[in-house]
Amino acid sequence: MPQAPFHIMAKPIGPICNLGCKYCFYLEKENLYPNTTKWEMPPDVLREFIQQYIQSQPGDTVSFAWQGGEPTLLGLDFFRNVVDLQSRYANGKTIQNAFQTNGTLLDDDWGDFLKKHDFLVGLSIDGPRQVHDFHRVNKGGSPTFDKVMSGLSFLKKHDVAFNTLTTVTRHNSEYPLEVYQFLKEIGSRFMQFIPVVERATKTPHVNGLTLLEPSPASGAKVTEWSVESRKYGVFLAKIFDEWVRHDVGQYYVQHFDVALASWMGLDGGLCVFGKTCGTALVLEHTGDLYSCDHFVYPDHKLGNIMTVPIEKMASSAQQQTFGNNKSDTLPRVCIDCSVKFACHGECPKHRFLKSPSGETGLNYLCAGYKYFFNHIDRHMQFMADELQAGRPPANIMRMLANQDQRCAPAPIPRRNDPCSCGSGKKAKKCCFTS
Numbered sequence: 001m002p003q004a005p006f007h008i009m010a011k012p013i014g015p016i017c018n019l020g021c022k023y024c025f026y027l028e029k030e031n032l033y034p035n036t037t038k039w040e041m042p043p044d045v046l047r048e049f050i051q052q053y054i055q056s057q058p059g060d061t062v063s064f065a066w067q068g069g070e071p072t073l074l075g076l077d078f079f080r081n082v083v084d085l086q087s088r089y090a091n092g093k094t095i096q097n098a099f100q101t102n103g104t105l106l107d108d109d110w111g112d113f114l115k116k117h118d119f120l121v122g123l124s125i126d127g128p129r130q131v132h133d134f135h136r137v138n139k140g141g142s143p144t145f146d147k148v149m150s151g152l153s154f155l156k157k158h159d160v161a162f163n164t165l166t167t168v169t170r171h172n173s174e175y176p177l178e179v180y181q182f183l184k185e186i187g188s189r190f191m192q193f194i195p196v197v198e199r200a201t202k203t204p205h206v207n208g209l210t211l212l213e214p215s216p217a218s219g220a221k222v223t224e225w226s227v228e229s230r231k232y233g234v235f236l237a238k239i240f241d242e243w244v245r246h247d248v249g250q251y252y253v254q255h256f257d258v259a260l261a262s263w264m265g266l267d268g269g270l271c272v273f274g275k276t277c278g279t280a281l282v283l284e285h286t287g288d289l290y291s292c293d294h295f296v297y298p299d300h301k302l303g304n305i306m307t308v309p310i311e312k313m314a315s316s317a318q319q320q321t322f323g324n325n326k327s328d329t330l331p332r333v334c335i336d337c338s339v340k341f342a343c344h345g346e347c348p349k350h351r352f353l354k355s356p357s358g359e360t361g362l363n364y365l366c367a368g369y370k371y372f373f374n375h376i377d378r379h380m381q382f383m384a385d386e387l388q389a390g391r392p393p394a395n396i397m398r399m400l401a402n403q404d405q406r407c408a409p410a411p412i413p414r415r416n417d418p419c420s421c422g423s424g425k426k427a428k429k430c431c432f433t434s
Helices: 028-032 043-056 076-090 109-117 131-136 146-155 176-185 228-244 254-263 310-314 317-328 366-388 393-409
Strands: 007-011 062-067 093-099 119-123 162-168 192-196 280-282 288-291 301-305 361-364
Touching: 007 043, 043 062, 043 076, 043 310, 062 076, 076 109, 076 119, 109 146, 119 146, 131 146, 131 176, 176 228, 192 228, 192 254, 228 254, 228 366, 228 393, 254 366, 288 310, 301 310, 310 361, 366 393
Parallel strands: 007 062, 007 280, 062 093, 093 119, 119 162, 162 192
Antiparallel strands: 280 288, 288 301
């Protein structure tokens, strides 16, 4: 009998990328495969993955996600083979594909292929030129904005469905509205804002990694590019204030959609805000399966799909413990928190601080999320009530517009108008006098 649904993010070229983004946590994963010279997922591993993954999913729709590194480096023939294998093993199920890319290598051939096979493309872009190019550079340190925008033009030309993924760093967290307006201007209707939080050590671990998993470690410091906690909350809140007044139902921000589900007592479907985790695994190019994209470390390797079935690893005691630890290790300050229903301690990757009482496992982003969730509470409750009454949540825009109009200051009277202070005199005889 099939187990509960789980999702696998496939990295068929591992960490190999044509860019050298300064904050990228995955580039150094090359060190986990020190003797590798060929990074493309071998044909037998690809075939085994597609066949096993389709068979392991209990529903009628199977969603594949392809990421890297940069998957376009594999070329079109690799992905033509992907869709051929999916068709061969579909067994009547509907196959969906999502494809995360930096966009710099997209052209007409890619656009034609992605449209023909109905791929949903996630485009990585961090904001307007001066913001994007601050961190997202190529291997030589040159800016990439123009190439990304060129890639986007091919997606639009071929009418490829796309959304945007924006990483929020210490730098671009200072420009929330500029980033949001820019994403709207380039046609992104679905947006993700992913916080960058990493800790680094001066001395690499025995496995060659310097960016650490969230366990106590002496000498580990939050990197200079990591977003500050409260700044991340303010970043989201400022975008929310703009969105809730003008864009509800027209533009979709992942954090806002998930929050609304939480206010309705539902599961928003995003692992970082779930009560537990462990259902979003990662497959490396070798067939190695890891517990999570943020836990690609030797201790979290579940096995290899060429020797152990995917379904067995996904339901293993190791993975169940990993998933349950999110809830089981919450510090008391989180358990008693008023926004726990929306946060649940967020991603375990970020839980490396101590609480005021000295407990371990407090999330680095706690202050930011507390600010954000409390900031949106009144609006979320209104929208949740509208949905539960069978009305569109976009009604909040009209409510806020009416409220703003009622609360707006009275217009400045002309000299012969009654004075706005209520004295009954003409303005020129009252408050207009010096």
